[in-house]
Amino acid sequence: MTAAPSPSARNPFLAGLVCGGVGAAAAYGALRGGGAALWCVRRRRRLRRLVAPDREIATPAGHGDGALPPPVATYLHRVGVRDVPAPAVVELRHEGELNLAEMGPEARWRPFTSRQWVATVRPGFLWDAAVSAAPFVPVRVCDAYLGGSGLLEARLFGVVPVASADGPLLAEAELMRYLAEAPWSPWGLRPSSRLRWSPDGERAAWATLRDGMMEVRLQFRFGEDGLVESVRANARTRLVGGVPVPTPWIGRFDRYRRRGGVLVPTLGETAWLEPGGKRPYWRGRLTRLAFCRDARRAVRTRTFGTQAVYETLPQQHNGDRHDPCNR
Template identity: 30%
Template sequence: MIRILFLTILIGIGLGLAAWLVLAAQFAVAIATREGALIAAPKSAVRDDLPDAVTAFADKGLSGGETVATVRFTQDADMQRSPGQDWLPLTARQVVSASAPGFLWVARQGGFGPVPMVRVLDAYDPQRGGVLAIRLLGAFPIGTLSGGPADRAEAMRYLAELPWCPDAILTNHDIGWEKTAEGFAATLGTKGGEARVEFTFDSDGDIIAVSAEERPATMPDGTTALLPWRGTMGDYDQMGERRVPRRAEVGYVYDTGYAPYFRAEITQYEVLR
């Protein structure tokens, strides 16, 4: 009887390990496919139709260098899944396309050696759309968001993080720009509707704040709502070949007020040629 129980436990462990290996491999392939497509994108020509203040900001970020098609950086970050919950420390890498809308952010929280406790994929490109996927042990789904709302939300993230990729400001011809009372707004068309983010500039011409009036947000009860979205950027510094903000924070405005859910610091930065 004990022997049968022991064999049953071993079989269960083996099946669980096999399932983990398959799901982890599938998730890794999905990440690699998106990342490879971003890195392989060709370089685009520099635009000549941008507002002067936007061009000046991007040129300052370029630090006298030439534009590239893709940039990559790493972050130390903290994320809060819902207001009032504990902040979770993360390490992340991000790849951003400058020539066409697209980014990939892969984060890890905790874990044992090469196996993360939680792995998060946040990504967007016009062909595959937007996705937010959270995997326990890098394999087992514990949260996924895709479809029209995800397309719009992730395109907004791409726009909001343009200060981290000045090359995209200069070479992404899909982005629309218009003057606002506080600065300028950037727009992108998506399958989920128009993505629009407004930028506030300081007296030195640096972007210090981003905002959107209606960004899809997942509420604590699992429903999706359109909420005002706010963010700040600062601590501009030379990181490799680019001058970018080292720190950023974003959050939603609820009925009870503003609540941040993500804050990050850039730790390494590189341009990909």
């Protein structure tokens, strides 16, 4: 008996549609998988730059709390880092939303997850995020300050470039970001040959951070509990249509929790202060905090950036356990 022809055999158009769908799915899988692998290679190279030897070693300021503005001295004691040795690198993981709208009244919030590495010897960080720009369309974003240079890069599927920036204005903005986010790595707020504090009333102080020939200055405001409540910049460069625009900026921190003996915020929001009002563009929740004590050894053994080299602190979950770079 002759078998009846299948519906696709009777309908060449349907057969072509099925084959096309299978091919598209295969191409999508290859693009996504291949893009993730290429992105991991770039990330590991940048992580090596993050912990490269520094020609200038920051030294403690060499004075007691009497030389610090009172709210700063209170803060450092309260969070528990005043006399505690700093790890080489702090790893942070966040999840939250990014506002992709550069201008106009409408906001375009998109979910993201991120891993971030913060160096404590020399100012430096690497922020690696996955943003859901559309369903099944991930955009990988790298925002970094490495060796005195700023870097911003976004790639569709980790492959196709959609945005990039560098140069001295970006470097200054990224050094500001490093200083502003120090409440998540509070060792960076201890006075040193690079960082100095100046008073500004009873509940505020200015931090000035120098790296090489570059210097940035931010105002830190402290709440009644002695913890950092907000950080402000009179002007921080942002890109609007690819053009750098100096704009007042603010970051807010909330819901502090003790992680491994260190008090850090678990919620944060950043916003541009435009003439028409505040424009929030980042809202995040801390999902993981871990320390790497010997980053250079981890680089030599090619384990840096993987789970193996970190001391995961209590009361944290594993965050993005399926990150291919962990394998």
